[in-house]
Amino acid sequence: MKNITLKYENKTKSDEYYINNIIEAVNLLDFYSMKETIKKAIDNSISVVDIIEKGVLVGLEESGEMGLILAAEALEGEIISIDEEEQKKLNKSRNYSGKVVVGTIKGDIHSLGKNIAIILMKSYGMEVVDLGVDVEPKKFEEFAYLPDVKVIGISFLLSSAEPKIKEVMSLLKNEGLKNKVKVILGGAAVSPEIAEETGADAYAVDALQGVNIIEDWLRK
Template sequence: MQSIVQSLVELRVDNFESLIKDALNQGLKPIEILNSLRSAMAEVGKRFEIGRYFLSELIMAGEMMKDALKILMPLLQVTAPSLKGRIVIGTIEGDLHDIGKDIVLILLTSAGFDVYDLGIDVPPKKFVEKAKEMDADVIGISALLSTTIPRASEVVKMLEERGLRERIKVILGGAAVRKRYEEEFGVDAAVDDAIEGLNLIMSWVEVG
């Protein structure tokens, strides 16, 4: 597993996919590999933040992660066809990272949700406008960079100003996200794990 993590962190493309396939053949679970890759992406994000990596390296790591997802995601059995919840997701303004968001997008879609992907670098106002337009149940905010995470509070404030906060849940996700951000930024949930986020959203829709 460590060799897979190092390959991603050090941007070694050549044998990256073969390492993942070897790990699967050796009996490692897809979710275990996925979680390790998320940790690797968190390290890439840190290197980007301190200037050790630049945008080109961040994009390269993202492409490697997408290649890994093509192998791993079909092996993750996530189905809940009876759920009809509507969700708006995107990466908050100032953040160009889309890997975590894309993982959640795949999981939510395969679980039967109607998901609208706003993409990356999304202004808080756009989250709110789209959620109102499609009568969404949940807004999912992705943020890898610690400098962009606080902007989730702007989404919450705008929902409150428009009288939408009571019926729309807000979940904040990303490798650098901590549970204390729920109180700090007023979101309903703050998670650093895609599966945990999926389970929370499913429970909200079922309860609602």
């Protein structure tokens, strides 16, 4: 695979330079360069939000499914490894009223998209609890009882797991929690029809759309 040569190495570089290198690495499907360019951007205090929104997601417009998987892994490796303090410094400071709880639904073990969505939420300054993958409907309900939990995000890539999402919605409804928490679905299996059938409050086609919807909810 072709490596990216970082041009003008000794000159002062603009944020745009680091972002363009990420876009190029994602376009070329070059995993090594993705990790390198993301790391360089982090080291040069480019915010995680800009790395994802202006770099990775723009690069992905050209590089299809394989790019998506490689970029997700590169992001996970580089960004999850920076510690919480450092992440806070990079974050845009925003104030929200409540926490977001995110998990992949029971029966489904896909984690990459959920993790990217969580990285982006945290980069927007949101407090997020990660329940992991293969999460029982009951677990979502338990968290919905907690006073500061306002949003439940469910990652959903296997169509066969739809009944489990309906189960989450029934539990919330039966326990009178439906007005306390909002539910958003994300992942490859979501569609307007699924959102409607399950009774979820919203669905997101990608992490950025999801974060924008949640931001709106947490500000109200």
